[in-house]
Amino acid sequence: MLKQKNTAWFCVNVAAALFWLWSLGALPARAEGAAFWEAARKEDYLSGRLVGLSVSDNGILRVVPTPQLLGDTQQPFALCSLLVGQDVYIGTGHDGKLFKVATNGTMTLVADFEELDVTALATDGKGTVFAATSPDGKIYQLTGGSARVAYDPPEKYIWALECLADGTLVYATGAKAGVFALVRGEMAARALFTTDESNITSLLVAQDGAIWAGTDPGGLVIRMAPDKTVTAVFDAPSREIRQLAQLADGTVLALGIGDGKPAAATSSPVTSADVTTGDGEGGASPPLRPASGGTTLYRLGSDGRQAPIWTTGDTATVLVRWQAGVLVGLGSGASGGQGRLFFITPDGQASLFGTVDEERVAAASVGANDALYVVTSGLAKLYRLGPENQNEGVFTSAVQDAKALVEAWGYCYLESKGDVVFQTRTGNTQSPSSLWSDWSAETPSPGGMIRSPKARFLQWRIRLKKGAEVTAVRIAYLPKNLPPVITSFSVLPVGVALQEAVMPPPDPSLVTSGLDPLQFGIIANQPPRKVFQRGARTLQWQAEDKNGDTLTYRLAYRLRGQTNWKPLAEKLRNPFFVITPELLPDGTYEFQLEVSDSASNPTALALTSTQLLGPVIINNRLPKITFLPSVISEKESKLKVEILAAAFPLKSVEVAFNGGDWELIYPDDLVLDSASETFTLTYRQLLPGEYLVSIRVLDAALQTTSEKFILAIKP
Template sequence: MNGNLIPMRHAPRHLRTLACRKTRLRLNTLAVFLTLTLCAIHAIGGGTQYWQLQGQAAYLRGDPDGLSISREGRLMLAPALVPIFDTGQAFIWSSVADRKGNIYLGTGHEGKVFRVDPQGRGTLVLDTEELDVTALAVDEEGNVYVGTSPQGKVYRVTPQGSSSVFFDPEDTYIWSLALHRDTLFVGTGAKGRIYRVDRTGRGQVLVDTKETNIMALLVDPTGAVIAGTDPGGLILKLTPEGRAFALYDSPVREIHDLQLAPDGTIYALGLSERETRSSPAPSSSPSPPPVTAVSSTGSVTVTITSFDLTPSAAPIEPEAQNANAVLYRLRPSGEVEALWNAPSFSAFCMILDDSGNALVGTNDKGRIYAVDPRGNATLLVQTSEAQISRFVRSDTGLFVATSNLGKLFRLGPEWATRGVYESPVFDARFIAQWGTITWQSQVGHVEIQTRTGNTETPDETWSEWSPPIPNGGKVLSPPARFIQFRLTLTTDRAMSGTPRPNARPQIEGVRIAYLPQNVKPVISSLEILPSGVALQEVPQQPVDPGILSSGLDPAIFGVSANVPPRRVYQRGARSFQWTANDPNGDQLVYSLFYRAVTEGQWRALVRDLTQTFYTLDTETLPDGWYVFRLVASDLPSNAPERALEAERLTEPILIDNTPPAIRATAPRLAGRRAEVTFAATDATSNIARAEVSLDGGRWQQLLPDDGIADSLEETFTVRAEFQTPGEHAITVRVFDLQGNVGSHKVTLLIP
């Protein structure tokens, strides 16, 4: 093994993830494109429509800067995120604070340790020969213990700045360190051992877990060691005698971080590549959450929906199998619950705040979520860096360490004085006229601007950001297919300084009205069924008149309008069946017109049908060739001046309800043999076939004299031999192409 490289096959997930990300950054190929295509499906359109972001998941599609997003979708000024120190390194793997307020940062991939004093001044205190500093701990005397990888050494840095190797086990990685009085506990990989090291540096194996990596360690007030493992995802409790007890065997691959609450509750952050013991790993690129649209009274409200970041406590196995990161809570009673999970991104660190919330740092645009005891998550703040690596608390406050790039920030306690939110791009699907923009529950000062364009991604072809628009004001951007808004939230002048808790600036319920270009309906198909096939409407659940008057799609209430009709036989029936849709989602009505092929004027057959079929009783029309015209109109959903129509013509259709006429010659007798010729004629349709019956017997096919029935006139000759003398009957029936049938009977006497 090369001493300067960490074999990725043994490394825990956070190292593999960041190593791959660093490679992509170096190649300049890291690009994320998220397309939001929202359509008013299952809704009756035509009038004013609305785009409204509802709920946290919808707002998370945009980019907040200095803003928190509650589960309900409320935008609030976030805790101030103040840059403190830039390490100049790609990653910060570990952090710890001493009693004087100094913060130590362990970095990669150059294996350096920096000390940041309470004034924010940073100093390099140790430059190891290792690749990464993956664990830090500090004792009461100010000695800093530095765990490194991949050589697996522990260094000690004294308050005076001298350093030396303190403990050098056989293991490859030092993943975690924890101090209790004069004892240092060391969690290692790739052998999964926990060492107990005294203050002189002499160590012994406390327990060999048979796991690969010990990713997290903490010591409770009784001196018991709590450990998180990889790849078994175990949470272990070790007695001072080295006896291990599994508190929980989680379904995830790795327990990456541990925190202990004052009441003894353990919070554990589990990571999974969906490589649980019960399911294989899927693709590393999760699918975008679904997008739906719902209708509001009198118009259409298009709403972004997405995955729920804040599920209530639920059975653990299903939650973990569909998540990349899971936050577990283990109560002193032994009860375990999955408090929160992240289905499409990962989380690598956490800390408990003074209110009992768990702050979780993620690789989702460097976002920090605050998970309350009920499992409700608020996006607390989004940083400028790619990933939150560690939290560290000192006497001067709460600090956040990031990776890509490795920087240190102070989080709060004051609110930011200004926050900006840039929405996702909304697709109206057609060129739209923009109406008013409104919002609710405003506290503080709000400015909203918009810009529009006709490309999915904003570029130089889009309009400039508009001037600020007041609540209820008209959008000033030009008509276009796509729109985006930018919201700026600031404190009022009277709220300068640290805002009162009940006066935290916030806003929710941003909504933009628009009127999309009306597009004419589309008739996809028009089918004419064979003659004699009639269509009957199948009885359905009656629609509540209140639903119809509301403008809502009955399908929302489970009432289906697409039940196919029943087919029955009806003499002379010709049925039309079609499919049509409206790109705007408008309600359609249909009209059917006809004309003879020799005429130029259309005549109305039926108007304003709502069903997509019609049966014509052709006996009401003279025989002949006709053309039919189907017209689909979106008038029910549009003002007359905006309504549009589409039409489709049939091929010429023959209507013929007159049966063939049949004449017969006088019988020609020769003993008991008889011969009769029948002449059949039809004014409109070709003769199709004929049948003959002797003395009321079985019908038999009768061929025409020329061998093929293919014209308006055909002759058929019947030759029969009768076995007995007396009166006999020859009956012939003739069919035309439209199914009309004529018959003729000849009676003869055999001597």
């Protein structure tokens, strides 16, 4: 019993030492044999599911407020919200309904409009609520629980509403993009300014009374000063400015969506003009569509400086001032189906503030004592997030794939403080189901041995109590060793040899460090270069190992028709081997390639794969040239030549007469396709004397041979 305790003490302390080394960067992410799943960055946690937790930019998990459900509209989409006193108004689509939810959870259907979407809400601060609808929409006024049409503008889409201090209603439009003012009691609106853009998508009434607007698809931020001067103050790289917010120091933040904006986008301010009621069609431009390409938050300082301070690959729809910074709400498939709120400081420091189970955060309002009212989409619900942390939070990882059944689980190491526990579950299906194991018993930090059954997939979760933090998580396992796979095994043409690329030897300390040589500019496994080597036969292959093991190669050979294999080369590291002319005698051979991962595995776990190649002809004999008996005379001489190929077919035959140029000749049957070919050389009207006839032969192995014949013409 004492021995077991000492063993456990030793294992835990070794685990702690390993984790300490890893945290300092002293251990590679994957050692020989062992492999690890790690979570130490913000992105690692965002790939999983967080409940009641925030994650900072430097990857620290903390407990935060848990959303409290106040109301469920039973509608699929929410497009806008507005906090008025103790009530939250929620505009939905595509049934065009407006709900009011009291902070005690009481929910009322305020209006069911004819139009499809409730796109914007505003209040004059005196109890009157305005709602804008689209398409072919209207502006409704809600007073005393009833809704009436306050104005029917000619524009097709209304994207934003704001009320000025004097009660004037300002609205932004699409299709015919502009910003218009509707003075209470008047029957017509007047244009504050219009642009060449398709849509004005956002409005902000600044502290100094200026009106700011964001556009689509040019991504412009436009400001109308209190003196009515209109200026495009920012041309963002993004396609659309979805939301605008202002901080206490006057800094304006702009939420840019998407990319791929047109090459040029300009605003065209106009003088004030009355706009009378029309037929409601507005124009032929297409409606605003969700942009793609992620989200960028821009800071527009009061000093004129403009800079992007935060970006994400998801599409954001919410920007609301909160405490000393802003909250950005977003959600997409990339975030695992959760709507998420990020808190962004003015200098761009971001932390995940909270999550909801629905797929998107659609709107948000800040109430008294920094209480936050969040509206979701996917299912249009209202949540309240109070300022105080809950008792605990839970993080559930994405499913981890070992690519094959694991050989053994190792330890789960937690770098944390406070009350933290972890659990695991495993299975052999990609998605957790009833076929998976149950969650293991909770193990407190700093961790311990994983007790879940061996399987291909693993999921882990950690539970943090109030005040606890998690800095990093590391899970160790030994992958099931998989046999190497030979993807190709071939022989190159005769005479083509390979030479290993000459590389300077790496630093021995780098070799033993386990670090990737690419980090130091060392390119490993450079392809060999091809060179000509007469008579050489080069065997070349490709093999891969899903475990990433180091592979070694063994070659054996036998003459075709034989049974036993003979060793040719062992412990090869390069995926090729050159058979020089003197290495093997002439013949037709078969070769066996064996690939082993023994360099990375214990002998008992090492695996091999083999593949055969053949037939491969090895021949160092040259074609044979024979001059046959011929008829020779002064009038006409017919010289007969027989050429016998060795192992390779003939490629070309040439003749040179009396030291002249080489000329290509064909056999008597005109086709150079046999092991034995006969050629007839005819010479007429030669003067008496001796003439030199030379024959040169090239075979398919690029071997050449030649013979000469003295043609004597007697008088």
